[in-house]
Amino acid sequence: MGVIVQKFGGSSVADVDRMKTVARRVVAEVDRGHQVVVTVSAMGKTTDNLLGLVAQVTDRPDPREVDMLLSSGEQISISILAMVLHAMGRKAISMTGPQVGIITDEAHRKARIREINTDRLRALLAEGYIVIAAGFQGSTVDGQITTLGRGGSDTTAVALAAALEADRCDIYTDVDGVYTTDPRVVAEARKLEFITYEEMLELASLGAKVLHGRAVELANNFNVPLQVLSTFSGERGTMVVKEYVNMEDIVVSGVAYNRQETKISILGIPDEPGMAARLFSMLGHANVGVDMIIQNVGSEGRNDISFTVLKDEFNAASDTAERFVKETGAEAIQSDEGIGKVSIVGVGMKSHSGVAATMFAALAKENINIQMISTSEIKISVVIKLDDVDRAVQAIHGEFELQNPPGKLGGLSGSPPVRSMSAKLR
């Protein structure tokens, strides 16, 4: 009998009916003999509504007061969920982040967890309580309420699982796992049974909104077995683990895409030391987050630098780029809002050559022009025309035969990893 931490997002607890579904998932684990800690987000659009109130007052709210405000959202969801469990005859108790003992630093709206005092939590579990812990929130050592920022509820769940040395941390969402790619784009997309933390991190940064990167990192650091699964289907989801048997046989785990980026190229930058540093520090000061960066050596002692930014930040980035051009005597700016990024991710590509060639060949067959290329150890990303994104994803997914289970993948041998992993999973 071990501890299971379950996390349910805002859409899973949007109303009382959905909470009843959530409660059934909770009770199922309890009835399997586990001690269960449940972490929930605020109900549905609560957080957005509260921020709407703020917008009526000011566009520069005090972060401490925003935390005071937003933390009310989870107080509502945890207490209602406790009542739903009571109505089902279960022993349950809700706890705010501060009550749970989640101590954070003092960075309001983006606090980092410093430590978790689990004494109270363990005592309540030992007394047979289902503990419902508010996600996304904690408190400083002197009792100020803080929130954890983006991905906060996922992070709370993983942190609690780590602190309690839980057997598993189940992240319930509205999808039933991690797929080889978006099933809306490729009908044959297949649900993965396993994925590594590293792969999941790359997918998270690529915009697959299943699980926040910060939570995956934490799970990786503390070796917390994560499961991504659906609140509504009740089926087994995708396990996120450090490694699995034969995983190197799986060259490519999935294909991700992002349609939210835009590209800016600065041409003819004087070939002097410090130019790139200057550009990206200017962008940093303008609060522009940069994703891909590519520098090509140009002719006559001049360089070209291209980078991608989110659509939301295009204007700020564009203004900054123009200022940079004026100050440095660079030649020109080219920007393109009609781009998309397509990436393949897989731990196996570390040890298999030719993966990039296969990907590029798939695109060439479809006559899709590649504008930028960027690679990491376990990822290859290309920037292409926005209109080509769907065709590119389909072509790549087919080329790597991702619709087939891994044992057969690309003609590589190896036993299916699922069976060999089952012992590790519990």
Added chain:
Amino acid sequence: MGVIVQKFGGSSVADVDRMKTVARRVVAEVDRGHQVVVTVSAMGKTTDNLLGLVAQVTDRPDPREVDMLLSSGEQISISILAMVLHAMGRKAISMTGPQVGIITDEAHRKARIREINTDRLRALLAEGYIVIAAGFQGSTVDGQITTLGRGGSDTTAVALAAALEADRCDIYTDVDGVYTTDPRVVAEARKLEFITYEEMLELASLGAKVLHGRAVELANNFNVPLQVLSTFSGERGTMVVKEYVNMEDIVVSGVAYNRQETKISILGIPDEPGMAARLFSMLGHANVGVDMIIQNVGSEGRNDISFTVLKDEFNAASDTAERFVKETGAEAIQSDEGIGKVSIVGVGMKSHSGVAATMFAALAKENINIQMISTSEIKISVVIKLDDVDRAVQAIHGEFELQNPPGKLGGLSGSPPVRSMSAKLR
């Protein structure tokens, strides 16, 4: 430079625009050189909406979880008000009940304040902060969130004023003070400049919803000068004080009425010891709150007992009464849902005879029949037909000439109390 505690109810903070009006009242006191603590309720219908959620889950919610839920309401209003004050360039900080240091007993949903640790509050005031304290909530010594039940926000304000030895506790509402009677019933009703705690208590229990009796009692015990005034008019309101000069000259301060009661009479109860105790203990077990109780000696060794209860509790009271009749062999039940209660209140009536006679005469002139009479030291209440209530209030108000300032009241001599009190007020 002293401390002023201000309390604003839910309708005063119902939206951001109203909060701006509230903020102006706060800033006005700050600019007069005071240290200001502001207590607010949840915004508008927030509490009702949250209880609506509960009703979707259960009709017997765990009180601890209800407190967890409801306390979120003030967290929203305090943080938004802090932001409004920041937007006006003021130093302000919001605090939950637990953060303020309001320690209560463990009676969830109706907790009583045990003590208030004001160290932090005083430190923040000394640093120049306007402190915005969540009304209605506190915490147990081991950190459970509690709420104070009905009148909770008024109680928080008065308790903070007592603990901080404030110069004044201003209760802002949607009326601009305490009137000699309801201005909707009697156009000539006059706003009182002073009223005593005792009178205010009687008025509170009579259903004048200006100020909760519990808060008045607390103010009385700790001698906190209270003011009832309007959020919206900005005018001086009614001061509630222990006593004022010449106050005995004011025989009757006001006329109150209540249309929410019903009457039940049990006739022919065997004249044995313990019968009344038995009846009212049965009603207590059925959670019926009883207001007036009158026992008339009947004929042939039998008694009649009449009592009034709130309309909401009529069914429970009626069922209980029938059970009592069956068990004791009483003769009959008469009930009447078409009644109203009219009362006069005034500390002066202690020392003036003939007040009751004047009241009854006023009713007789209007041909209004009195069904029940009940008196306390400073109050006389009658139960009459519901349809007669307005006429009764008008007749009594006119008979005691309450539309005229107290100096001229009923031909009694004495200087107007207002001027003589002004020194005591600050």
